[in-house]
Amino acid sequence: MAEELISPIRQGAHDIAVERERMRRRRVYRLAAVILLAEAWVITAALLDRPVLPRLPAMDPFLVTIVIFFAAMLLIVVLTTVGTSRSPHLVYRPEQVDVRLDDVIGIDPVKEDVRRSIDLFQTHRRFADQMGGTPRRGLLFEGLPGTGKTLTAKAMAAEAGVPFLFVSATSFQSMYYGATARKIRAYFRALRTTARREGGAIGFIEEIDAIALRRGGMLGAAPSGVPSAASACVSSSSGPLPGLRGTTTNAVISEGTGGVVNELLVQMQSFDEPTGLDKLVNRMIAAVNLLLPGHKQLKQRRPGRAPILLIAATNRADSLDPALLRPGRFDRHLTFSAPDAHGRRALVDHFLARRSHEVSLDDPVLRDRIAAATNGWTPVMVEHLLDEALVNALRRGSTTMSFHDVEQARITEMVGIGQPVRYTEAEQRLIATHEAGHATVAWLVAPNRTLEVLTIIRRGDALGLLAHNDCEEVWTHSQYDLQALVQIAMGGWVAEELFYGHTSTGPASDLAAATRTAAQMVGAAGMTGSLVSFLAVDRDLVSAVLADHASREQLEGVLDEARSSVRRLLSRNRHLVEALRDALLERHELIGPEITDVLERAQSMAEVRAARPVLAQAVAGRIGTSPAA
Template identity: 75%
Template structure:
C-alpha cells in the first residue's frame, strides 16, 4: 500500500477514535448527572425579549458589515472528492509521452514519504502544464487526482482577482491554507490553478504579443480568403500578488489549525522560561501536496515560479501526432453512434490524417458536429461523409447558397479544377480532400489537400509542388478563357509566401543568406532585396511555365473535373480521384481505339 493510502487510513482511524471519545464523554455525562441528582441538560436562563432583539440586531449588523470583507478574502476554489471526478487516466488519450511522465509524477506523489525519509529525496511539489487550449491539461490534472485518490481543489486564477486592495493576496493565502488542511485531513491533496498567467506574469512591465488567427491545423487549401491577424494584449500582474504566490508555494509544510495555535501558546510560555527549560514546539509535518498549474503562455510567467522547489517540472502539451489522433478517434467513436463503415481501419486512418494539428477537444467537437449532420439528414448514426462535411465547415465555415451565373460557375469550377489537376499530377504524396464551388466564408470555391503521411520537414520538391498547385487556378483561367480574374489573388499570395521561404529561409535557390534574423516579415525582407526578389520571381515564373505545359497536355482532366463540379458542386476525397482516374482511362481507351482504326485503314 502506498504512502497516501496509509496516511488516509491513519487519519480515518484518528477521526473514528475522536468521535468515539466524544460519544463516551456524552454518555458518561448523561449517566453521571442523574446519579448526582442533577439535570443533564442545564436550564436556559430567562432573558428580556428586548435584550434578545437588540443582540440579534447588532449581530446582523456585524455580519452585514463584515460579510463583504470576509467574502472578499475567502478562497474561491471548488473541492472535488476522488469519487466525484468523472475522468480517469484511461480517458487521457492521444498524449502518450505526457501520460507516461504524469504517471511517474503520480507514483512519486503516492510514495512521497518513502522517497523523502528513506531515500533522502525532495518530492515534486509543483507541475506546470503548458500548451495550446484544448490539449487536455485540465482533464489530465483531474485524472491525476482520481488516480491518487485525494481531493482535487480546482480554482481559476481570475477568481483570485478582487476590487479590494489586498484581497487578491488574501484569497491566495486562503487557498493554500485550504490545500494544506485538505492534505492533512485526507492524507494528500492536489491543487489545480487554471490559467495561472492571470496572476503570475513576469514582474516589471506590460507584455504584448501578436498572435495570428490560425484555423484548426488545417491542411493547405487554395481559395479566396485573406489571412487575418489578431492582437492580444496581456495586462501586467501585480508584483505583490506574484510575491504572495511565491511565498505560499514555499509554505506547504507550515502547521495549520490546532498545531499552529499550540505553537503560538508554547512560544508565549517559552518567553517566561529559561533557555534550558524551553518547551519544544511541534515541527511541521511534510504535507503531501501537489500543485498543478495550467497556462498557454508559460514564457510570460515570472521566472521565480519556474525554479525547482516551486514548479519542479514543466510538461508541454502539444497537438497529438497521427498515432495519437487515431487513438482519439477510436476513443471518441466508442461513445458515439456511427455507421459500420467507420469501423474500417482505413477510414479511421483517413480521419486521423485529415486532422493534422487538431487538439483532442477539436477532434471530439468534430465528431459531435458529424452527429449533428447525421441528425439533420434524418439519420441516427454518423457516416464518413458527415465527418468530412463537419471538418470542412470547421475549416472554412458553413456553405452558403449563392446563385452564380452560368459564366461564374464555369469560371470558378475551372479555376478549382486547375488546382486539383496540378496537385494530382505533381504531388502524388498529397491527398485531395475537398473540391468545392460552394461559397464558404469569403471563399467562392476551394481545394483542400494535405500530406498522406504526417511530415515535419519539406523538401525543395515539396515546396515547388505547392507553388505549382497555387498557380493551377490562374493558369486554368488563362487556358480556358484567355484571361484571368481577381480570383487568383489569394493563390498568388500563397505562392509568394512559399517561394519566399525557399529563397530567404531554406537556401533552396542558390543563395545561403537567411532573412529570418532581420526581425521583419520574411516576404517583406525578400522583396526588399533586389537579388532575392529576382530569385523569387524566377521560382514563380518557372512554376507558372511548368503548370501551363501540364494543363495544356492534360486539358481533358480539367474538363472532367469542371463538369463534375458543375453537376455536383462539391467532391470529397475519393470522388475527386475517381473522376480523374475515369478521365485518364477514357482517354487511354480512345487513343487505343484510334490506333486500331489507323492500323485497320492502313491494311
C-alpha cells in the same frame, strides 16, 4: 533503490493510503471523545438534578431587536469581507471523478511521465526520508486547447485516491484591491488543510497565465519557433487563407501583475507552513526559551510535510514568469501535443465504443481512414467530429452514424457550412475554372497529397475552394513539397489567364498564400541560396523578407518560376481542367475519390485519342496504304 520504492506502489501499499487511514482513525477517536464527554455531562446533570442546557435570561424584546439589527449589520460586513477573500476552488472527492488514466487516450508520450509523478506523489515520505530526495511539488501542463490537460489532472487525483481542488485562474481576480492575493492565500491554505486532513491533495489551476504573466521587471525575448509548412491547405477563390508565416513571441507587460505573481511564488514555497496549533505551541516554547540558558533550550515543532501536488495548465507557457518555471516550484513541464496517427486511431476506437454506429464502421480500414484524415486534430476535436456525425445521422432519420456521416461532418468542420449563393452563369464558370486549375495542378505535381474537397459552393469567405492534405502523417517538408504548394496556389490564377486571357480578384488570397510559402523558403529554410534566417529577428517573416531587397528578388524568382511551370503544365493538360470544370458546373461539389475519378477518366480518354492516329498509321503501314485511304 528506485525499484524497491516503486514495487510497493504496484501492490497498493503507499504513503498516501497509510496517511489517510491514520487520519481517519484520528477523526473517529476525536468524535468518540466528544460523544463520551457529552454523555458524561448529561449523566452528571441528571444525577445532580440540573438542566442539561442553561436557561436563557429574560430580556426586553425592544433591546433584543436592537441587538439583532446591529448583529445583522456586523454579519453583513464580515461576510462581504470574507466573501471577497474566500478561495473560489471546487473540491472533487476521488469517488466523484469517473475518469482514470486508462480513459485518457492520445497522450502516450506523456502518460508514462504522469504515472511516474503519481508514484512519486504516493511515496513522497519514503522518497524524502529513506532516499533523501525532494518530492515533486508542481507540474506544468502546456499544450493546445483540447489536448487533455484537465482530464489528465483529474485522472491523476482519482488514481492517487486524494481530493482534487480545481480552480480557474480567472476566478482569483477581483475588483477589490488586494483581494486577488487574499484568494490565492486562501486557496493554498485550503490545499494544505485538505492534504493534512485527507493524507494528500492535488490542486489544479486552469489557465494559470491569467495570474502568472511575466512581470515587467523580468522581460526577456522568448525564442521564436520555426514555422513548419502546413500539412492541410485550402486554395480558395476569395477570402483569407491559412498559410505560412514566421512566428515571434513578445514578452507580455501587464501592470498590476507583480504583486499577484509574487504572492503566487511565495505560496508555492509555503507548502510546509506550520499549522495554527504548531504556531501557538512554538510561540509558547519561544517564550519559555527566553528564560532558559542556551544548553537547555526546548526544541520547537517542525512543520509537517504536506503531501501536495500542484498542477497548472496553460497554452501560453512562454508568457509565464520565469521564476515560476524553476525547479522547486514547477519541477516538471509536460507538453501535450496533438496526437499522432496511432493516438488518433485509439481515440476513434475509444469514442466509437460509446456511440451508436453502423457495423461498417467496425472495419479497421475505415477507422484508419478517419484517423489519417484528422491529422493535427486534438482529442476534443475528434470527439466533436463523431458527435456531429451522430447529428447528421439523426437528420437523415437514423439512430446510427455511417462513414458518410463522418465524412460530411469532417468536411463541415474543415471548410465550414455551405451557403447558397446565386452566381451569374459567367461567374460560376469562372470560379469552376479557377478551382479546377488548383485541383489539376495538385494532382499532377503533388502525388503525396490527398484531394479532399473541391467545391464552388460558398463556405465562409471563400466562393470556392480546394482542400488537400498529406497522404501520410509527416513532420517535415522538403523543398519540392514547398514548391508544390506554391504551384498549387498559382493553379487558379494561371487557369483564369489561360481560359479567359485575363485574371479576376479571386486569386488574391491564393497569391497571399503563395507569398507566405515562398517567404518560408527564402527567409527561414535556406532553400534559395541565402542561409540568412529572418526568424532570428523579432519581426514577421513575410515583412522581413519583403523589406530586404535581395530576399525580395529571390521571393519574386520563386513565384515567377512557379507561375511559368504551372502555365506549361496546364497548357499541356487543358483537358483535365475542362473535365473538372464541367463536373463542378454539374455537381457543384466533388469529394475525395470523386475528384480523382474525373481526372483519371479524362486522362484515359486523352490517351486513347492520342493513340488512335498512331494505331491508324501502324495499320496503314501493314497493308501498304496511307492513313487517308
